[in-house]
Amino acid sequence: GQKVVLITGCSSGIGLRIAVTLAKDEKKRYHVIATMRDLKKKDKLVEAAGDAYGKTLVLLPLDVCSDESVKQCVNNVKDRHIDILINNAGVGLLGPVESISIEEMKRVFETNFFGAVRMIKEVMPDMKKRRSGHIIVMSSVMGLQGVVFNDVYTASKFAMEGFCESMAVQLLKFNIRLSMIEPGPVHTEFETKMMEDVAKMEYPGVDAxxxxxxxxxxxxxxxxxxxxxxxxxxxxxxxxKKVIESSSPRFRNLTNSLYTPIVALKYADETGGLSVNTFYNLLFNFGPLMHITMSILKCLTCSCLRRRTISPN
Ligand code: NAD
Known part of the structure; x- marks a missing residue:
């Protein structure tokens, strides 16, 4: 039969695309429950889903920051049966920490970390009972490597990585799979929203x-x-989709091979100095030529620094 997939944050970006891609599966293997905070924002998704809308794709409201909304949403799923949970909802945060209030930082953790944890807590008990299920978490390269001025966002993704690395062990005992997807930069509203936020920033309390x-x-x-x-x-x-359809899905899945040297650097030097110094040099010594530097890095990277990625093709 069809697998029931519930996805969070489907009004735009990656979540929207995953929902549409699965709903349009040629063999119709998925019943997609695409969720979003505000159903008024459904138009882009509905348009992209085309014929699949109302058939292999249905909508439900869900705010990952609300206990009540999460419970209500899952209760509205037939028999609460979810085969695949995709935790995609997330928010970015950029800028010098001095100018960011603790409240804003908590909002990021509330969505990126506690939002996914809240979903997993609600769905996992039923998966355990059925001894089947697959939980996907949209992490990031920034869940593996810190990036300057993305301090809090990075921390929220690291938190998720740690949570999942711990959970994966007991879930294996229940035949439940857990996979992290770790993209580098992706062209979505995420980028636009962050740039808009940055344009509005006033940097209170930050030195010149x-x-x-x-x-x-x-x-x-x-x-x-x-x-x-x-x-x-x-x-x-x-x-x-590849990760979902794999007979033995990997736990970590980098999607962009250009980022594998960065992750490899981290594991190549246990003191951490190599990563910090490399990023320092990239930013302050090669900053204006960053993309050229990165292409050189890519060409020079020896095979031992390459890690396997999951490719879209
Ligand atoms: P996006 O802003 O287009 O999508 C994020 C979605 O999450 C939006 O639809 C937003 O409405 C939703 N959302 C936010 N708070 C929510 C809440 N409380 N409840 C329910 N939904 C909520 O950006 P995107 O790039 O598609 O981001 C999707 C995921 O991918 C995020 O977890 C992000 O951290 C991750 N990611 C993005 C990039 C990138 O460069 N864009 C890179 C790596 C990882």
Missing amino acids: ETVRYFKDVYLPSSVDIFEAMGQSPDDIAKCT
């Missing part, structure tokens, strides 16, 4: 030197990196 590093050094190179290395939401959706 730090503001300068953020605005004049980090931001331009970050834009370059998105341009040079960004994947499409469709790429990530295809990778996710």
